[in-house]
């Protein structure tokens with residue numbers, strides 16, 4: 001059977017609603033919806049919550065970033081090895097709010113792969129998606145920066161960027177999956193993104209800042225089924 005992968009990944013960012021008890025409320029809701037619907041939901045909490053959340057929940061847990069450095073005499077870096085030890089199965093790389101140079105993306109992907117960490121490289125346009133696909137990450141997450149946190153879905157505001165990124169990525173790396181992100185907030189947004197060729201979505205505010213994350217996640221999962 002083919003390996004299952006998350007169709008929905010929630011980035012908790014550094015929202016006040018995303019860590020400590022509030023973060024656990026979101027993770028609990030995600031786990032419940034995953035169990036009820038069978039849709040795989042990944043979470044990317046802050047570093048301090050990686051270990052507790054990977055211990056408490058059956059959800060795939062991702063780091064929000066790793067630094068392109070190896071263990072040794074360095075200080076204050078986020079090591080791929082350390083997030084693996086904390087229980088993460090993968091990591092975002094080059095998120096719009098934590099950009100890296102192309103050389104650093106390449107190195108971060110290489111280091112992540114060397115410790116069997118799944119890589120989700122975030123990109124801002126079709127050309128960057130094609131460039132990042134050359135590193136053969138497990139996922140590319142295409143997110144137009146101007147729509148991030150806007151509540152306006154990339155699926156409706158810029159469907160072309162999803163369709164063209166999927167084509168560009170698959171031309172370079174057939175096994176890389178494409179996530180669509182920015183403003184995703186409903187099952188309809190996901191369904192449209194998947195109809196355009198995306199394999200899933202990366203989202204944040206629509207769930208993390210929701211009054212009822214369970215209700216939003218139930219609606220989101222409905223778009224996948």
Ligand SMILES: O=C[C@H](O)COP(=O)(O)O
Pocket residue numbers: 011096143147148149150151181182183184202203204205206
């Ligand atoms: O990592 C998630 C993306 O930046 C999307 O954020 P958003 O869903 O708040 O627009």
